[in-house]
Amino acid sequence: MQGKVVFLGLILLAVLLEVIADVLFKKWALDNKSLLLGLGLFLYLIGTMFWAFSLKHEYLSKAISIFTVLNLVAVALIGVLVFKEDLSSVNKLGIALGVLSVVLIEWA
Numbered sequence: 001m002q003g004k005v006v007f008l009g010l011i012l013l014a015v016l017l018e019v020i021a022d023v024l025f026k027k028w029a030l031d032n033k034s035l036l037l038g039l040g041l042f043l044y045l046i047g048t049m050f051w052a053f054s055l056k057h058e059y060l061s062k063a064i065s066i067f068t069v070l071n072l073v074a075v076a077l078i079g080v081l082v083f084k085e086d087l088s089s090v091n092k093l094g095i096a097l098g099v100l101s102v103v104l105i106e107w108a
Contacts, residue, residue: 003057010054011067017047019074026083065105069098 024040027033054063076095079085087095 007054007057010050011063011070014047014050014054014067015070015074017043017050018071019078021047022075023078062105066102069102072098
């Protein structure tokens with residue numbers, strides 16, 4: 001049980017840092033400020049380190065699935081809420097299926 005808690009904590013930290021980095025990359029793409037690019041790359045590096053450490057507590061196939069879907073959902077929400085991007089019905093269905101896949105993977 002403790003390993004699972006550590007794994008989820010590391011994955012959540014990795015996702016958080018990489019989502020913040022993605023936002024910085026989008027702002028860099030819009031504003032062309034080099035500092036945003038550099039900071040985004042630094043946060044990606046730190047997030048990747050948390051991701052790597054999470055692999056000590058879970059199988060790669062399970063870890064990458066959970067990480068990818070959580071990252072997808074978070075970035076999609078930020079895109080819609082912060083950058084006013086649109087999601088099609090197919091996009092929404094894909095995100096819902098991704099969330100369902102994490103639930104099935106985590107409790108299988």
